[in-house]
Amino acid sequence: MRSKSLVLLLGLLISLCAFLLESTPLNAKEWTAEQKEIVDWFKKFTEVSVEGNVDESMTYFHPKFSGWDYSQTWHVAPFDKTFLRNSREEFYKNNKLISFEVEPLEIKVEGNFAIIHVNFEDKIKDSDGNEITLSGPWTSALIKQDGKWLFISWSWTYK
DSSP: HHHHHHHHHHHHHHHHHHHHHHOOOOTTOOHHHHHHHHHHHHHHHHHHHHTTTTHHTTTTTTEEEEEEEESSSSSSSEHHHEEEHHHHHHHHOEEEEEEEEEEEEEEEEEEEEEEEEEEEEEEOOTTTOOEEEEEEEEEEEEEEEETEEEEEEEEEEOO
16 A cells, blocks of 8 residues: 555656746746847747748848858858848748747847847748758847837857
8 A cells, every 4th residue: 555655646746847847938938028138039029030021021130130140151150131031031931930949048138238148949831841950050130110129139159
């Protein structure tokens, strides 16, 4: 009888641990209102990106945007907003972004300027129907202009 109680107790304990691990992210953060605004803005950008709406996604970028993709060996210089737009249009012609998840790790805000560090994971279906997953670190610099956050720069790499 005692071993059945012990097994039952152990089972309940394991279930409780699984519930707590599932319901609370291990790196859950308490964001300030300003940081939460950026997290929500960033997540909205990812939603627009999954929809494939290039015109709307480009409204998230400052006119003087400059970025870098450290994973690309063919592109040896930072790119501007025009290059980014053309790349996004070409991407969506041949591929479908299935999901685009970001996990904010750190956000620093100073006035109308912010830095956000995230881990990301993209799931893409290419023109041949193959599903590809890309993930890695991503750092973005944001500027708040006319009450709206905009990407002014970013750099990322993926594996």
